[in-house]
Amino acid sequence: MMGFCADPATVEGVKWWMCYLTTNTHISFYKSFLVVLALLALTAPLAMLLGFAGALARRSGIFPVSLIGHTYTSMVRGVPDIVFFLFIPIAMDQAFELTRHKILCPEVIGPVYQGNDFVVCTAAKLPLSTADAWVHTTYGFFLAAFGFAIVFGAFAANTIDGALSAVPKAQLETAAAYGMTKRQTFWQIHLPQMWGFALPGLSNLWMILVKATPLLFLLGVEDVVYWAGALGKTKTAAYFDYPHGDWRLGYFAMLLVFYLFVTWVSENFLSRMQAKFNTGQATIGGKKLPQGIAR
C-alpha cells in the first residue's frame, strides 16, 4: 500500500482508486485468480492421469482390474459432481487423520466417531493446529484439487477409452505384422492415433472444468467469485475506509472478462492441437487443410 493511503478519508480521484484497489482484501482477490489458475494447472494433469489409469483399467484383460476401472468411471459419472466435490475432500481428510491417529497415538483408547463428531488426537490432526494459516489453506486446496481430479478423471477415462477403441484395428495389426511388441504398438501407433479421437471430448471436459472452478468456494477455498461478491457489496462509511455503493455488477464483469479470456486462450490452443492431429488424415477435418501442407 502506498504511503498516501495512510488516511483514506483524505484521498480522492485517481489516488483514491489506487489506494482502494490495493487494500489487503483486493490483494486477496487478485491472488484468488492465481488460485483458480493453479487449480486448473494441477487438476488437468491429475485428471488426465486418472483418466488414462481408468481407461487402461477398463480395457484390462484382468477381471478385477477392469472391474475397478468400470466401477470408478460408472460410479463417479453417475453421481452428481457436487456430491463428490463435497464428499472427497472430507473423506480424504478423515482417512488421513484416522490413519495418523492409529499410528501416532495408539495409546488413545475410545472411538474416533463420537456421535456426530470425528475426534482424533492432537498429534494426528492435519495440518497440525500449530501450523501456519497458509499450510491450512494449501492443504484444503490440494484436497479440493484431488476431488476435482477424481470427478474429471472419470469422464476423461470414458473419453480416452472410447478414443482408443476408435483406432482402426488394421493399424494395430500392421504394427504386429512388422514385429512390434504390444507395448511398442501401444506407444508408437495406438496412443498417437487415439489423440485425434479423444481431443474433442477432452477439450469439452477442460472447458467444463474451467467453468466448475467457482465450486471451490463450496470447499472453503476463497475463489474469485467469493471475493467478487464480498468486495462488490455496498460499503458504509461507518465500517469501511473506502465506502461505496453496490458495485457487484462491476466486479462480476471482471470475472466475465477473466473467464472469457481463459476460454479464448483455451480455444486457440485446442484448435491448434486439433489441426495438428488432423494434418493429412483422411477425415473431413484433415481434408479442410491445404493438401500440400506437409510437402
Next chain:
Amino acid sequence: MASKSARTRAGRKSNGFDDAIPVVHLKDIHKSYGDLEVIKGVELKARAGEVVTLIGSSGSGKSTLLRCANLLEVPQSGEIIFDGNPVHWKVKGSERVPADMNEVRLVRTNLSMVFQQFNLWSHLTILENVTEAPITVLGRSKMEAEQTGRKYLEKVGIVEKCDAYPAQLSGGQQQRAAIARALAMEPHAMLFDEPTSALDPELEAEVVQVIKKLAAEGRTMILVTHDMKLAQDVANHVVFLHQGVIEEQGNPSEVFGNTKSKRLIQFLSATVTA
C-alpha cells in the same frame, strides 16, 4: 535387442550353407474358425529367390494361409518353419498359441507383409512409415533408417512424397509406399496379400511394375492375387487353393497352359471372362 541378435542367427543359416532349406515352409496347416474349417491340411514352401503365387476364388483360404505364415493367424495344427526353425507351441486354455513371442517377432521381422488396403500408419508421414519399424523393432538409428528408407522409396518411385501423409497419396502411391516399408525391413521374404485388389487398373499397373521388378531381383515372395496375368508373369510356382485344399500346383506354364483340375479350368475361365 534380443530379437535383433536372433535375427542375425537365422539370417546366417538361410544364406549360408544350405540353400535347400525353404525360407518359409508351412506344413500340414489346418485352420478353422469355430466349426468352419478354412484350411484343410495345406503344405507350402518358398525357397530363397522363389516367387510363389496363391490363386483361388474368394473364401478359398488363400489370404488366411498367407496370414498363417507370419502368425497373424494361428493355425490349430501344422508346423510353421522359418529358415529351418520351427515355431514352438504351447497350449493356452483350449487353444494352441506360440510358446515364445520372440520367435514370432523373429518370423515377422523377416517376413514383411504388404496388405490389400495398404495399412500405412495414418499419423505418420511416408518416410516415418518406412522408418518406424526399423527404428522401433530392429533398433536402427534414425539416420540409418532414413537413409535406407529413402533408398527404397526411390526404388518404388515416390521419394518425393516422403513428407506427405498417406491420405494425401493416391492408392497406387500408398501401395508403393507400403512396399517400400516392407523392403526397409530388409526381410528374407515378402508376403503380398492381394496387393492390387483395392486399386483401379491404371494405379494397379504402377504397383504391378514394382512387384515385377522385385521378382526379377530374385526376392523371395509369396503373393496372393486375383490378377492371373501377374500370377503367370512373376511366379516360379503357382498354387491353386479351393475350399481350403490345394487343387493344383506347379510351374506357371504347366498350371496355366496345361491345366488339369476341373475346378481350376472353371476358375480360370470365370476370371478371364470377368
